[in-house]
Amino acid sequence: MTRTIVLMTILAVACLPAGxxxxxxxxxxxxxxxxxxxxxxxxxxxxxxxxxxxxRFEAAHPEIDVELxxxxxxxxxxxxxxxxxxxxxxxxxxxxxxxxxxxxxxxxQGWLLPLDDRLPPNxxxxxxxxxxxxxxxxxxxxxxxxRSDAGMLYYRSDVVTTPPETFEDLxxxxxxxxxxxxMWGFVFQAKQYEGLVCNFLEVLWGHGxxxxxxxxxxxxxxxxxxxxxxWMCGLVRDVSPEGVxxxxxxxxxxxxxxxxxxxxxxxxxxxxxxxxxxSPIRGKVGIVPMVHAPGKSSAATLGGWGFGxxxxxxxxxxxxxxxxxxxxxxxxxxxxxxNGAIPTRRSLFQDPEVLAESPxxxxxxxxxLAARPRPVHPRYPEISDAIxxxxxxxxxxxxxxxxxxxxxxxxxxKIVGR
Amino acid sequence: xRRLCLASGLAFLVVFSLGPFVWxxxxxxxxxxxxxxxxxxxxxxxxxxxxxxxVFEQRPFARYIGNSLIVGAGSTLIxxxxxxxxxxxxxxxxxxxxxxxxxxxxxxxxxxxxxxxxPLHDAARLTxxxxxxxxxxxxxxxxxxxxxxxxxxxxFRGIPGxxxxxxxxxxLSRVQILRRIVLPLAAPGLAATAILVFIFSWNExxxxxTLLTRDDVRTVPVGIAMLSGVTVYEVPWGQIxxxxxxxxxxxxxxxxxxxxxxxxGLTAGALKG
Amino acid sequence: MRHLYLLPAAILVFGxxxxxxxxxxxxxxxxxxxxxxxxxxxxxxxxxxxxxxxSVTLEMAIGLGFALLLQQTIRAxxxxxxxxxxxxxxxxxxxxxSWRWIFNDVYGVANDMLLKVGLLHEPIAWLGRPGxxxxxxxxxxxxxxxxxxxxxxxxxxxxxxxxxxxxxSVDGAGPVRRFFSLALPLLRPAMAVAVTFRMIQALGxxxxxxxxxxxxxxxxxxxxxxxVYETLFRYLNLGYGAALTAAVVLGAFLLASGVGAAVRxxxxx
Numbered sequence: 003m004t005r006t007i008v009l010m011t012i013l014a015v016a017c018l019p020a021g022x023x024x025x026x027x028x029x030x031x032x033x034x035x036x037x038x039x040x041x042x043x044x045x046x047x048x049x050x051x052x053x054x055x056x057x058r059f060e061a062a063h064p065e066i067d068v069e070l071x072x073x074x075x076x077x078x079x080x081x082x083x084x085x086x087x088x089x090x091x092x093x094x095x096x097x098x099x100x101x102x103x104x105x106x107x108x109x110x111q112g113w114l115l116p117l118d119d120r121l122p123p124n125x126x127x128x129x130x131x132x133x134x135x136x137x138x139x140x141x142x143x144x145x146x147x148x149r150s151d152a153g154m155l156y157y158r159s160d161v162v163t164t165p166p167e168t169f170e171d172l173x174x175x176x177x178x179x180x181x182x183x184x185m186w187g188f189v190f191q192a193k194q195y196e197g198l199v200c201n202f203l204e205v206l207w208g209h210g211x212x213x214x215x216x217x218x219x220x221x222x223x224x225x226x227x228x229x230x231x232x233w234m235c236g237l238v239r240d241v242s243p244e245g246v247x248x249x250x251x252x253x254x255x256x257x258x259x260x261x262x263x264x265x266x267x268x269x270x271x272x273x274x275x276x277x278x279x280x281s282p283i284r285g286k287v288g289i290v291p292m293v294h295a296p297g298k299s300s301a302a303t304l305g306g307w308g309f310g311x312x313x314x315x316x317x318x319x320x321x322x323x324x325x326x327x328x329x330x331x332x333x334x335x336x337x338x339x340x341n342g343a344i345p346t347r348r349s350l351f352q353d354p355e356v357l358a359e360s361p362x363x364x365x366x367x368x369x370x371l372a373a374r375p376r377p378v379h380p381r382y383p384e385i386s387d388a389i390x391x392x393x394x395x396x397x398x399x400x401x402x403x404x405x406x407x408x409x410x411x412x413x414x415x416k417i418v419g420r
Numbered sequence: 421x422r423r424l425c426l427a428s429g430l431a432f433l434v435v436f437s438l439g440p441f442v443w444x445x446x447x448x449x450x451x452x453x454x455x456x457x458x459x460x461x462x463x464x465x466x467x468x469x470x471x472x473x474x475v476f477e478q479r480p481f482a483r484y485i486g487n488s489l490i491v492g493a494g495s496t497l498i499x500x501x502x503x504x505x506x507x508x509x510x511x512x513x514x515x516x517x518x519x520x521x522x523x524x525x526x527x528x529x530x531x532x533x534x535x536x537x538x539p540l541h542d543a544a545r546l547t548x549x550x551x552x553x554x555x556x557x558x559x560x561x562x563x564x565x566x567x568x569x570x571x572x573x574x575x576f577r578g579i580p581g582x583x584x585x586x587x588x589x590x591x592l593s594r595v596q597i598l599r600r601i602v603l604p605l606a607a608p609g610l611a612a613t614a615i616l617v618f619i620f621s622w623n624e625x626x627x628x629x630t631l632l633t634r635d636d637v638r639t640v641p642v643g644i645a646m647l648s649g650v651t652v653y654e655v656p657w658g659q660i661x662x663x664x665x666x667x668x669x670x671x672x673x674x675x676x677x678x679x680x681x682x683x684x685g686l687t688a689g690a691l692k693g
Numbered sequence: 694m695r696h697l698y699l700l701p702a703a704i705l706v707f708g709x710x711x712x713x714x715x716x717x718x719x720x721x722x723x724x725x726x727x728x729x730x731x732x733x734x735x736x737x738x739x740x741x742x743x744x745x746x747x748s749v750t751l752e753m754a755i756g757l758g759f760a761l762l763l764q765q766t767i768r769a770x771x772x773x774x775x776x777x778x779x780x781x782x783x784x785x786x787x788x789x790x791s792w793r794w795i796f797n798d799v800y801g802v803a804n805d806m807l808l809k810v811g812l813l814h815e816p817i818a819w820l821g822r823p824g825x826x827x828x829x830x831x832x833x834x835x836x837x838x839x840x841x842x843x844x845x846x847x848x849x850x851x852x853x854x855x856x857x858x859x860x861x862s863v864d865g866a867g868p869v870r871r872f873f874s875l876a877l878p879l880l881r882p883a884m885a886v887a888v889t890f891r892m893i894q895a896l897g898x899x900x901x902x903x904x905x906x907x908x909x910x911x912x913x914x915x916x917x918x919x920x921v922y923e924t925l926f927r928y929l930n931l932g933y934g935a936a937l938t939a940a941v942v943l944g945a946f947l948l949a950s951g952v953g954a955a956v957r958x959x960x961x962x
Contacts, residue, residue, distance in 0.1 A: 043633075046648040048478070071633050075648035075655075079629065082537075085926050086630050090542045094633075111929065151652075183799070183816065193820075194909020245798025245818035247910050251653040256456040257799055271651035280452065342651050383927040395911035398822060429762045430773060436755075437776050440836065441783065443802065444791055458800045502701035509698035521699060526950055528710040529893055530942045534922050539713035562709035565702050567890050571845065574882035578852055594695075605852075609883075612848035615778070616841060623784050625900070641784045657794070664787050671782045672775050 038320040041069040042097035042309070043080055051340035055333045059324055066320045077101055088113045088312075096315035097325060100145060102136040102306050103196075103376055103386075109139040110380030115311040116142040120322055132304045133346045136375035144310045146329045147346035149337070151305030152373035153204055154366070156258060156266040156273070159288040169208065169233050172265060172293045176241035179264050187241030189254040190267040192234075194394040197250055199386050200303035201267055202393050203376060206230040207301035208294035213377045213385070213414065220418070222389075223404075223411040229295070231403045235396055247397050259283060267292065269305065270366055274342055289362060291369050304373040306346065344370075381417050388413040441668070448472070448661035455657055471662035475647065481663065483636060484643035485670060491553050491628075491639055492621040492674075495560035499568045499617050500610065502561070507572035508598045512584065522570065529566035533626045541630050551634045559631070560621040568613050575609030576602055615675050622671050640667045714942070721935030728940055733920060738944075741917040744827070745895035748834045752891060753884070755835065756842025761872070763843070764850045774847070781840035789904035792833045796820050823913035826906050830914050834901055838894065842887045849883025850876060881957050889953030896945040917941050 047053055047070065056068045073080045081104065087094040088111070100108065108114050121143055126134045129147050137145035155172075157165045161179055166172040176187020191197035206212065211226030221227070238246060246254070251268060258266040259275060261282050266272065276287045291300035309325040311318050327333060334350055337343040339359055344366070350356050351367040360366075377385055388410050396406040447455065449467040475481055510518045540559060541550075549555035579602060587597050603610065625641040632638050638646075644663050649656045728734060763774050780788075795803050796819035807813040819829045853876055866874070899918035902908060908915030921941060925934035 045652065046478070046646050048648055048650060072635070072646065073633075074629070074642065074645035075652075076645060079645060082926055083630055083633075085929070086537050086541050089538045089929075089931075090545070092542070092545055107929065193907060194911070195907040243798055243818070245816075245821050247821040248793075248796075248798070248818055248906075252655045253793075253797060255653075257458070260453075260456060260458050260800075262458055262799065269653060271653050274651050275654065282453070381928070383923070387923070387927075390909070391912050394909045398910040400823065400911040400913075426762065426765060426767065429758070430767070433759055433762060433773065434776055436836070437779050437840070440788065440791060440795065441779050443795065444783075456794075456800050459805050460800055460802050462802075498705070502705060505698040506702035509695055513695045513698065515695050515699075521703075523950065525702075525706060526889070526893075527942065527946050528706055528714065529890070530897065530945050530949070531710050531714045532897055532899070532918055532921065532938070532941075534899070534918075534926070535717060535938055536710070536713050539716060540709070558705065559709055562705040565706045567886075569702055570889065571886050574886050575848070575852060578879070578882060608848040608851035612844045615844060616781075619778075619782050622782070625784070625786060641786070644784060644787055655790070657790075660787060660790070664783060667784075668779065668782055672779065675778060675782070676771060676775055 037065060037067045038317045039067045039069055040096045040315075040317070040321050040324050041071060041094065042099050043071045043073045043083060043095055044099050045075050045077075045080065046072050047341070049337075049341035051337040051343070054336055054340065055328055058333070059327050062327070063320075063323060066323065068324055071095075091314070093312065093314035093316060096312055096317070096321045098310045098312055099148070099307055100310055102133070102145075102304060102308070103382055105137055105145050105310070106139045106378050106380045106382060108310070109142070109144045113313055114144045115313055115315070115318055116144060117146065117311065117322075118142055120326075121146060128348060129346050130348060130370050130373075132370065132373040132375060133306055133308065136304055136306070136378070137308060139378060139380075145308040146310075146325050147306060147308040148329050148334070149307045149343040150346045150370055150373075151269055151307075151344060152302035152370050153200055153267055153269060153292060153305075154302055154369045155290050155292050156268060156276070157288050157290065158264050158283070158286055160286040161264060165288060165290045166265075166293050168296055169205075169293050170296075173237070173241055176264055180241060182243070184262060186243050186257065186263045188237060188265040188267075189242060189246055189249065189257050189263045190237075191249050191251060191254055192238075192247045192394070192397055193250050193253075194390045195250060196386060196390070198393055199376065199389050200305070202230070202234065202389060203303050203374075204267070204292045204301055205234055207374060208292060208298060209233075210295060210298045213389075218418075220411050220414050222414060223407045227407050228403055231393065231396055231407060234393075235399075235403060238397055247394065270344055270369075271342070273362055273366075274360075289365050289369070291372055300372055302369050302373040304375045306344075308346070379418060384417045385414050388417065441665075444661045445665050448658060448665050450658060452658070471656075471658035472666065474656075474659050475663050475666070478648075478659070479643055479646055480635060481640075481643060481666065484638055484640045485667060487553060487632075487637055488622055488640040488667075489670070489674065491556050491560060492618045492671075494553070494557035495564065495621045496614050496618045498557065498561040499564045500614055503565055503568035503572050503613070504598065504603060504610075506565075506569045507576050508594075508602060510569070511573045511576035512602070513594070522573070525566040525569055533563065533624070537626055537630050540627060544631055551632055551637055553632070553637055556628060556631055556639075559627055560617075560624060563624075564617040564620055568617060571613045571616075572606065572609060575606040579605050618675065619671065714938075717935045718939040719935075720932060721937075721939050724932045724936035725940075727933060728936055734917075734937070734940075736912065737915050737917050737920045740827075740913070740915060741896055741898070744831065744834075744898065744914075744916065745892060748831045748838075749888065749891045749895050751831070751835045752839045752842050753888060755839045756887070757846055757884075759839065759843040760846035760850055763847055777843050778840045780837050781844075783837075785837065785900045786904050788837060789833065789901045792829070792905055793820065796829050820906055821910055823911055826910060826914050830902060830905060833905060834895070834898065837901070838891065841894075842891060845883050845887040846880065849880045852883075853879045885953045885957035888956045889949050892949040892952050893945060896941075896948065 044052060052070055056070055059068055073083055084098060130150055133147035133150055137143050137147060162175055166175050172188060180187040190201050206227055209226045209230040211224055211230055213222050215221045238244060254266055255268055255272045257263050273289060276283050292302055294300045311321045315321050331347055331350060334345040334347055335356060338345055338356055351363050357363055379385060392401060392406040392410040395401040396403050446464060448471050449464040451466055451468050454461055454465060509515055544550045544555045583601060584597055587601050623641055628639045629642050644660060647656055647659050647663060759777055763777060795801050798804060798816045798818040804816040819825045897918045898916050899922060902914055902916050902919055906914045908919055921934060921937050924930050924937055
């Protein structure tokens with residue numbers, strides 16, 4: 003029997019500290035009584051910008067305790083954490099820090115509070131137009147933009163003097179200067195994942211096409227879409243390495259960053275990395291909006307993050323106080339300077355301090371002004387998966403271009419029910 | 421001839437098992453630019469420990485390792501304890517519905533952990549066990565019980581019946597037979613089960629992620645997922661590799677000790693009777 | 694009285710796993726008919742079955758080989774056993790990302806080594822073609838989970854009484870005959886456990902695919918578990934997700950217990 007007792011004791015000891023911690027309020031560090039708690043989940047706060055913003059806010063509002071939960075770096079994982087807490091109907095998070103594509107989905111479930119009264123039109127005008135547009139679902143606004151993001155074209159300014167404007171330019175210049183396998187023409191993101199949709203939409207929009215027309219009809223099997231996907235499929239093994247169909251952001255950046263590609267489609271973060279000390283392409287990189295067809299205009303896919311209020315929030319007014327504080331100019335500037343976040347307020351793109359830190363912002367501003375949100379629909383994840391599946395199939399030669407688009411359009415029609 | 425076979429077999433085993441791990445280790449020593457050089461370099465040209473120090477600057481990894489050890493040890497002990505009792509009954513005490521019970525366990529082993537995220541999140545909140553390692557210990561134990569019971573049942577069945585019969589004639593009670601005869605004789609099975617259960621817990625991500633959101637209770641896999649670059653999208657591959665190398669060594673050490681402790685402990689118990 | 698031995702296990706398992714399963718499945722009523730007209734379900738089920746069949750077979754073969762090796766009396770046996778365990782001890786999601794770098798067409802070491810040895814003439818985008826992506830997935834999984842099989846079979850071998858071995862070698866039986874006529878029959882229960890639970894794990898594969906290929910290219914590596922996860926968490930289609938879960942759990946149960954029983958040498962079910 004002694005052995006059993008020893009075993010049980012070890013067990014108890016192992017569990018004790020755990021049980022002890024379990025006593026702690028699920029609200030975390032245990033705020034002082036009477037304080038309102040506002041909790042939100044963000045990625046890891048590497049530059050410390052968020053901690054500074056939170057402590058500044060708490061100094062100004064001693065009655066509110068803001069709790070920043072640092073989640074994993076992967077956005078999918080954070081979406082899962084928010085979704086789990088919404089589905090279980092509890093109020094773990096009061097403020098929702100959300101990706102632009104979550105807005106329609108969460109709003110349609112009735113999980114978010116509309117913010118129309120709190121964010122009047124004259125306030126909205128101070129933000130980048132795409133960021134606001136992507137925060138609206140069925141006429142109501144649910145999100146205040148905090149960080150912006152958009153796709154653009156990087157080029158090697160030491161090789162190419164005039165950056166390309168059209169799809170033909172891009173391919174022509176690539177063929178002219180590339181020497182595979184040491185130097186490829188163009189790298190982008192074509193793995194079967196959300197990034198593929200962003201890349202495809204930019205090409206589609208640049209050809210004058212779209213997923214839905216103005217009335218909500220699916221036009222993804224139209225002639226513009228065929229031209230767009232045909233162009234994309236032509237890149238693989240011509241000016242892009244075969245493996246581009248396995249690339250996410252980082253894979254394409256590594257190839258470009260190490261000087262093995264002339265052009266790259268990527269988000270603004272790659273610029274910061276390219277200009278770092280010790281970067282092999284430092285000072286040799288330019289950015290322009292994505293190329294377009296002659297007579298059409300460039301378009302960037304909009305990313306970016308912003309704040310909404312959960313319907314289950316215990317104190318929406320306190321949550322709003324924090325949101326309006328965090329998205330104000332001073333705090334966006336802090337987050338830019340410390341964490342490298344791209345502001346969503348237009349005025350900051352002329353701010354001397356911001357420009358001193360990021361001299362490329364006038365160029366980036368042009369890209370952001372032309373950025374468009376992805377299709378706004380509560381069932382966007384399914385729409386996205388249909389596009390991913392068939393565009394990927396076309397890129398690896400499993401489906402012909404027309405066939406792939408016909409399937410995608412048919413699946414999307416089924417999803418949206420029209 | 422036999423020695424040659426053995427040697428080449430072992431060489432294959434070492435290359436197979438260690439290859440990608442060694443690659444991670446070499447990666448963890450490479451400086452910024454070398455990580456993704458084209459063509460790849462095999463040995464770091466200017467090895468540095470910057471990624472190792474970076475990991476600790478970014479995240480409290482010693483804490484994460486401690487938490488993982490607590491959760492792993494706790495869930496392994498609970499799973500083994502409960503499974504030994506159940507397996508003894510299933511294998512040795514002719515009971516009704518034992519087949520149905522085994523089948524039910526198998527069915528429940530198929531429940532995908534992702535499916536449990538929401539109900540268990542709820543349950544933890546209602547019982548006040550959010551952010552408690554105890555909740556995760558119980559859940560990991562439950563997730564492993566079907567496997568542990570099946571495994572131990574198979575090993576308990578392999579014990580010759582005459583031995584148990586003799587012990588019964590000697591006047592030993594059922595609990596005594598389990599403790600003094602069955603467990604020691606099934607020591608290899610117990611050790612294998614313990615190792616596999618412990619490592620499962622060590623690597624479990626989905627439930628650890630949603631149940632433990634405070635940094636002081638987080639476990640290793642979630643901690644690794646928390647490593648991030650200066651900018652979004654950036655994957656700090658050097659640091660992730662360093663974290664993997666660092667967190668693997670203690671688990672291998674723990675497993676070696678674990679195995680010795682179990683085998684040693686039980687054999688000693690059997691001899692002393 | 695004897696049933697009390699089952700109580701702790703029963704409480705934990707049925708309380709923590711059983712209740713959520715029952716609650717989920719009950720939500721699926723009314724959605725089961727849709728399963729039969731779901732083309733995606735058919736294709737992901739086929740992919741998953743093919744994956745499970747190939748990888749579990751390879752793992753059992755390699756795992757048995759490793760277990761036999763590690764059973765021999767060799768110097769530093771403990772160290773070799775620990776080494777054999779390492780792949781299982783590494784976090785799946787991180788190693789999946791590691792495999793992604795290894796299989797990269799431009800800077801990956803897989804291509805670099807094969808090119809240097811001369812087995813390849815030009816780099817291959819391993820994860821970029823449906824066939825090779827499936828192969829890469831199997832390779833990563835076999836690497837990761839072979840130790841699971843090795844450990845179980847090693848424990849099984851250790852339980853084979855040593856005097857039986859000795860008795861037979863006195864009889865003049867060679868090591869091969871000793872293995873087939875003595876060890877293998879005694880090893881069957883352990884093999885059955887290994888194969889049953891490896892089937893369960895393989896049929897539920899998720900993390901590895903999610904990070905390595907995301908199910909692509911062209912859906913060629915999308916698995917059942919990924920589809921269920923997406924239906925529940927991304928599409929928020931809880932009713933159909935519940936029906937899917939029930940179907941997948943039931944199908945995998947029948948398959949895993951069938952294969953397990955066959956290996957144990959008992960009638961199926």
